[in-house]
């Protein structure tokens with residue numbers, strides 16, 4: 035197991051945006067993981083991989099200050115994580131709006147701009163211009179005035195990205211943002227997030243079941259399994275020996291046409307699906 039919080043990174047890097055020391059989480063007397071040290075630096079893209087219930091969402095909630103770690107500390111920008119941090123953008127696990135939802139895409143993005151995510155409607159000209167710029171940045175102008183419930187999953191997800199970028203975040207937390215999107219929209223949403231971190235130095239923590247759509251842009255992987263974890267570059271982590279040690283069972287990693295396929299994990303056997 036790799037425990038070095040800077041594993042896989044070159045020396046002499048700027049101060050971390052996010053820093054976890056000795057992190058541990060437990061649910062109902064079950065340890066999800068412990069001893070987690072992780073530094074995430076400006077512009078870094080960290081993928082968090084792992085099967086169902088390994089604590090990926092709980093980890094993001096600890097970064098958001100919505101859940102306390104059972105041990106250890108989480109700092110964002112040098113201060114203890116707390117709720118309502120203005121410089122954290124959050125894309126929660128996708129919820130497609132019901133067909134009758136009257137809220138428009140423009141309103142969703144405006145909620146991110148006007149101070150609190152659930153605050154009053156915006157009114158100032160500056161805010162309206164900011165909403166227009168955000169809508170343009172995700173290519174959503176043409177459907178911004180339609181009710182959310184009438185938009186496709188990919189269109190809604192672009193709007194969620196725009197909302198998460200509204201506060202000019204230094205840290206962007208994404209919880210399965212590609213879930214139920216087709217390949218074209220997976221690529222489009224990944225590119226939006228990648229552009230943000232390249233152009234603004236936003237650090238990205240990206241929870242995903244499938245690393246393949248973002249394999250080319252991931253700097254490091256935090257892989258959670260069996261109450262343990264490992265951290266490193268995709269080449270360091272996505273290997274037979276490393277994952278076999280992590281899972282405690284023989285696991286094979288195949289690479290084909292730029293894709294990674296992991297075979298032999300308990301998740302793959304139970305769900306007949308590829309994990310990474």
Ligand SMILES: Nc1ncnc2c1ncn2[C@@H]1O[C@H](COP(=O)(O)OP(=O)(O)OP(=O)(O)O)[C@@H](O)[C@H]1O
Nearest residue numbers: 060061062066084085086087088089090091092093
């Ligand atoms: N509020 C809660 N109360 C009790 N148990 C919880 C709570 N939130 C999460 N858990 C449990 O903690 C474990 C980790 O949940 P979490 O949602 O973090 O996992 P995950 O890795 O994000 O899973 P998935 O891939 O299925 O979304 C699960 O067993 C879950 O049932």
